[in-house]
Amino acid sequence: MTDTTLHSSQPRLITLGGALPWLIGSLFLLVMPQVFTSNSAITIMNQMAITIVFALSYNMLLGQGGMLSFGHAVYMGMGGFMCVHFMNYIEDYSLPIPLPVLPIFGGLFGMGVAMIIGSFSTRKAGTIFAMISLGVGELIAACSVIIVAFFGGEEGVSGDRTMGPPVFGIEFLHQIEVYYLTAFWLVLSALLMYLFSRTPVGRMANAVRDNPERAEFLGYSSRWVRFFSFVAAGFFAGIAGGLFAINYEIVTEENLNLVQSGSILLITFLGGVGFFFGPILGAIVFTLLQSVLSLQTEIWQLYLGLLFVATVMFFPGGLAGVIMMHTLPFRLGKARLLLRPYVKTLLPALIGLLGTAGGMEILYHLRHAALGENEMSLYWISFDSHSVLPIAICLLTAAGGFWLAKRNAPELADAWHEANTPNGGVA
Amino acid sequence: MELILVNLIDGLVTGLLLFMLSAGLTLIFSMMGVLNFAHASFYMLGAYFAYQISLFLGFWMGLLIAPVIVGLLGALVERYGLRRVHQYGHVPELIFTFGLALLIEELVQFIWGKDQMPYTVPEILQFSAFSIAGNAIPAYKVFMIFISVGIFIGLLFVLTRTRVGMVIQAALSYPRTVEALGHNVPLVFMGVFGVGTALAGVAGVIAGPVLSTFPGMAVVLGSIVFVTIVIGGLGSLSGALVASLLIGWITTFAKAYTLRMEDFLSWIGFHKPVDMSESLLRDVWTLTSPQVADILPYLLMVLILVFRPYGLFGKRDA
Numbered sequence: 192m193t194d195t196t197l198h199s200s201q202p203r204l205i206t207l208g209g210a211l212p213w214l215i216g217s218l219f220l221l222v223m224p225q226v227f228t229s230n231s232a233i234t235i236m237n238q239m240a241i242t243i244v245f246a247l248s249y250n251m252l253l254g255q256g257g258m259l260s261f262g263h264a265v266y267m268g269m270g271g272f273m274c275v276h277f278m279n280y281i282e283d284y285s286l287p288i289p290l291p292v293l294p295i296f297g298g299l300f301g302m303g304v305a306m307i308i309g310s311f312s313t314r315k316a317g318t319i320f321a322m323i324s325l326g327v328g329e330l331i332a333a334c335s336v337i338i339v340a341f342f343g344g345e346e347g348v349s350g351d352r353t354m355g356p357p358v359f360g361i362e363f364l365h366q367i368e369v370y371y372l373t374a375f376w377l378v379l380s381a382l383l384m385y386l387f388s389r390t391p392v393g394r395m396a397n398a399v400r401d402n403p404e405r406a407e408f409l410g411y412s413s414r415w416v417r418f419f420s421f422v423a424a425g426f427f428a429g430i431a432g433g434l435f436a437i438n439y440e441i442v443t444e445e446n447l448n449l450v451q452s453g454s455i456l457l458i459t460f461l462g463g464v465g466f467f468f469g470p471i472l473g474a475i476v477f478t479l480l481q482s483v484l485s486l487q488t489e490i491w492q493l494y495l496g497l498l499f500v501a502t503v504m505f506f507p508g509g510l511a512g513v514i515m516m517h518t519l520p521f522r523l524g525k526a527r528l529l530l531r532p533y534v535k536t537l538l539p540a541l542i543g544l545l546g547t548a549g550g551m552e553i554l555y556h557l558r559h560a561a562l563g564e565n566e567m568s569l570y571w572i573s574f575d576s577h578s579v580l581p582i583a584i585c586l587l588t589a590a591g592g593f594w595l596a597k598r599n600a601p602e603l604a605d606a607w608h609e610a611n612t613p614n615g616g617v618a
Numbered sequence: 619m620e621l622i623l624v625n626l627i628d629g630l631v632t633g634l635l636l637f638m639l640s641a642g643l644t645l646i647f648s649m650m651g652v653l654n655f656a657h658a659s660f661y662m663l664g665a666y667f668a669y670q671i672s673l674f675l676g677f678w679m680g681l682l683i684a685p686v687i688v689g690l691l692g693a694l695v696e697r698y699g700l701r702r703v704h705q706y707g708h709v710p711e712l713i714f715t716f717g718l719a720l721l722i723e724e725l726v727q728f729i730w731g732k733d734q735m736p737y738t739v740p741e742i743l744q745f746s747a748f749s750i751a752g753n754a755i756p757a758y759k760v761f762m763i764f765i766s767v768g769i770f771i772g773l774l775f776v777l778t779r780t781r782v783g784m785v786i787q788a789a790l791s792y793p794r795t796v797e798a799l800g801h802n803v804p805l806v807f808m809g810v811f812g813v814g815t816a817l818a819g820v821a822g823v824i825a826g827p828v829l830s831t832f833p834g835m836a837v838v839l840g841s842i843v844f845v846t847i848v849i850g851g852l853g854s855l856s857g858a859l860v861a862s863l864l865i866g867w868i869t870t871f872a873k874a875y876t877l878r879m880e881d882f883l884s885w886i887g888f889h890k891p892v893d894m895s896e897s898l899l900r901d902v903w904t905l906t907s908p909q910v911a912d913i914l915p916y917l918l919m920v921l922i923l924v925f926r927p928y929g930l931f932g933k934r935d936a
Contacts, residue, residue, distance in 0.1 A: 253709075257709060259709045259712055259713065261716075311920075311923060311924045312923075314927060315927070317708055317709070318647075318651075318652075318653050318708065318712065318852070319848075319852075319923075319927070321653070321712055322653070322844055322848050323848075323919075323920075323923055325841060325844060326841070326844070326845055326848070326916050326919045326920060326923075327916075327920065329841050329845075329913070329916050330913055330916035330917060330920065333912060333913040333916065334913065337905065337909055337910065337913075449837075449841070453716070453720065456713070456716070457717075457720075460713060490724070490727075490728055492720075492724050493721075493724040493725065493727075493728050495720075495724075496717065496720045496721035496723075496724045496725075497721060499717045499720065499721070500699075500714070500717040500718060500721050503703060503710060503713050503714045503717050504699065504702055504703060504714065507703075507706045507710050551728070554728075555728060558729070558731070559731050
């Protein structure tokens with residue numbers, strides 16, 4: 192046993208291990224548009240980047256501060272609205288403000304709003320905080336239809352990003368130029384948020400999340416700690432809003448309503464709230480799923496809901512949590528042991544899921560397709576949805592897959608136990 | 619004067635409906651400390667089930683059977699969902715019920731589609747009970763008032779006068795002691811959750827025909843219900859009643875009487891700017907009370923939380 196308190200050598204500020212993920216990430220962002228050059232791919236990547244910033248800012252509340260917010264989209268939307276208004280001012284009065292600095296105004300405005308609302312909402316964490324965030328979210332979403340001067344009513348506010356002074360000759364006419372702008376802000380804000388989580392305030396946010404009473408005994412006001420996290424989260428949400436405004440050149444009520452707030456909770460939780468990279472994963476996977484699944488099926492939101500509820504019930508750590516569960520087997524060099532049981536259990540489970548999904552698609556088609564339209568196609572096969580055979584096949588596949596998965600599950604459990612036990616340990 | 623009476627009745631109907639939901643929510647909250655986000659979804663399920671049953675067996679069987687099914691579903695959710703998530707803490711519990719609300723909405727759309735259901739008031743109640751100065755009060759409204767008041771008297775009786783009610787009340791404050799006395803507290807929890815959701819189901823059955831049965835009905839009422847119990851004070855049943863009626867009346871009156879912000883602002887001494895299109899505050903000047911009726915509850919909630927964080931009748935810290 193080593194006593195760490197005695198050897199508290201000053202850690203170096205920047206280590207290679209710490210900087211490497213950031214360098215790789217930035218490089219990745221630089222190279223991506225060279226690999227996927229189509230406009231639609233770049234649009235998806237832009238959307239992803241914005242969602243990442245937003246999800247990371249949300250996780251400052253949920254993951255690091257333990258505050259469950261149902262109205263975080265308010266700050267993003269507010270930042271977005273401010274940015275669009277700024278864009279229009281720049282156009283109207285020919286102000287010498289270049290486009291790339293615009294998100295900072297969105298951020299500051301989001302921060303200002305967060306300061307006002309946080310002044311009373313951060314008094315308590317937990318249920319009360321969640322309720323207030325919901326109420327304020329509803330309030331502002333409802334106001335946005337009434338107060339037309341700022342929110343533009345139903346149709347929102349639109350602007351033109353190309354009207355500002357060019358930066359080094361770039362006028363942001365092309366999607367790719369906007370991509371690099373977004374990527375720059377993504378790296379910058381992600382880095383800042385990471386560093387924030389390493390500051391004393393960020394650390395205290397964790398302490399207040401886990402045990403506010405003890406934090407109070409140490410002399411910290413848990414309310415102020417929550418307030419600081421809240422304001423910082425509002426700032427970065429505002430930046431995300433600014434990036435959204437620059438990308439889409441329009442901000443509407445939809446950007447700050449409850450649906451948006453709910454979906455960012457979903458994204459962050461699916462990605463995993465326990466780790467810094469969780470929301471990043473969540474945003475990437477969610478955006479991909481959304482753009483792929485919504486093309487394939489009408490009931491993708493049902494699948495998403497099922498996935499979400501299953502995640503909350505069985506994997507509260509989210510995707511990042513599942514990945515990080517494997518660090519120990521890797522460190523012990525026993526990850527190999529897991530490969531065969533994984534294939535033997537997860538492959539049948541996957542087949543079972545596909546069968547279930549097929550059955551649901553057929554049922555949905557059966558109930559909701561237009562009268563007389565019996566033909567549907569599923570998994571690249573066309574058939575008559577009103578006959579018994581396809582649904583029977585789907586149900587049988589599902590049952591068979593799940594039965595096989597269940598039969599092999601104990602083997603996986605054993606292998607998991609074995610892989611997590613050090614050699615020579617008490618087995 | 620007559621109009622006031624009509625609005626009072628309308629507000630009472632809305633308020634009692636809200637109370638049916640907030641009563642169950644409050645019971646569940648004070649017992650388990652978890653705010654059931656999916657509560658309004660059970661209300662929606664009640665309406666849809668009742669509609670489906672009414673197609674085969676008529677409205678009255680729907681009123682009887684649908685809440686029972688909803689209550690059973692609620693009990694199952696508690697037993698196999700919430701109890702499992704409970705070990706992770708309160709925030710995951712909230713997230714779970716939030717996910718459940720999303721899921722139920724999607725399931726309803728999966729089964730019944732996105733359109734409004736033709737769920738209507740039964741023929742036997744399609745007449746006007748009486749009229750006040752030419753304003754007919756439909757019999758269905760009177761029926762709604764009687765049903766909800768009846769349920770409350772029943773609930774109050776069970777909670778305060780029966781053995782089961784005593785055990786529930788005791789389990790509210792000292793679950794461990796009650797458990798030590800040999801009562802099955804998890805079963806009590808499950809039962810309360812089931813009854814609470816069944817109450818929401820009843821509300822759905824009787825509100826479905828008038829407020830229309832469509833997949834968004836849970837969202838429309840859901841957040842108002844949370845606002846209600848926050849205003850009333852979390853965990854206080856009488857607070858929930860007062861807040862429900864208050865919200866019912868405020869929204870009804872704000873919609874019935876057009877009060878204009880312009881008059882109010884002039885009355886307290888501001889001058890209306892001549893050129894409205896240039897003024898940043900032009901929307902404030904043109905506000906009218908029907909316009910803001912639906913956001914008044916939220917405004918009230920924020921004010922209450924700022925000045926009296928425990929709510930009107932709340933005693934405990936959430």
